[in-house]
Amino acid sequence: MKLGAFSVSLSVKDIHKSKLFYENLGFQVLGGDITQNWLIMKNESCIIGLFQGMFEKNILTFNPGWNENGENLNSFTDIRDIQKQLKAKGIKLLSEADETSEGPASFTIEDPDGNPILIDQHR
Numbered sequence: 001m002k003l004g005a006f007s008v009s010l011s012v013k014d015i016h017k018s019k020l021f022y023e024n025l026g027f028q029v030l031g032g033d034i035t036q037n038w039l040i041m042k043n044e045s046c047i048i049g050l051f052q053g054m055f056e057k058n059i060l061t062f063n064p065g066w067n068e069n070g071e072n073l074n075s076f077t078d079i080r081d082i083q084k085q086l087k088a089k090g091i092k093l094l095s096e097a098d099e100t101s102e103g104p105a106s107f108t109i110e111d112p113d114g115n116p117i118l119i120d121q122h123r
Helices: 015-024 079-088
Strands: 005-012 028-033 038-043 046-052 059-063 093-095 105-110 116-121
Touching: 005 015, 015 038, 015 046, 028 046, 079 093, 079 105, 079 116
Parallel strands: 005 046, 059 116
Antiparallel strands: 005 059, 028 038, 038 046, 093 105, 105 116
8 A cells, every 4th residue: 555645734823933933944845825824845855734724633644646745656556445445444434535536536534542644645
């Protein structure tokens, strides 16, 4: 099972303050739109997303089909296949991708401690 690029999506109170803080730690903006209250930032192979007003908790995020630079991978496990494998293992899904669809889709699960995990395929 190839989950793709990993990042931590942080729920922030002030995206401008958070951007400056993480820039001081050596992160640079990789993507996003600060006017829409979200940014993706990178420091070497570490990726964080800053999201203001979009969700309550921090989220572990995996992007099938992408590497850590947001570039398409030639080979990856489609999100619907990942979802089927997790269901077969008895993992409860909080939201599901439409298994009859193709292309972009997402689903969410929680780990045993209630930490949200988003599997989010963009292609």
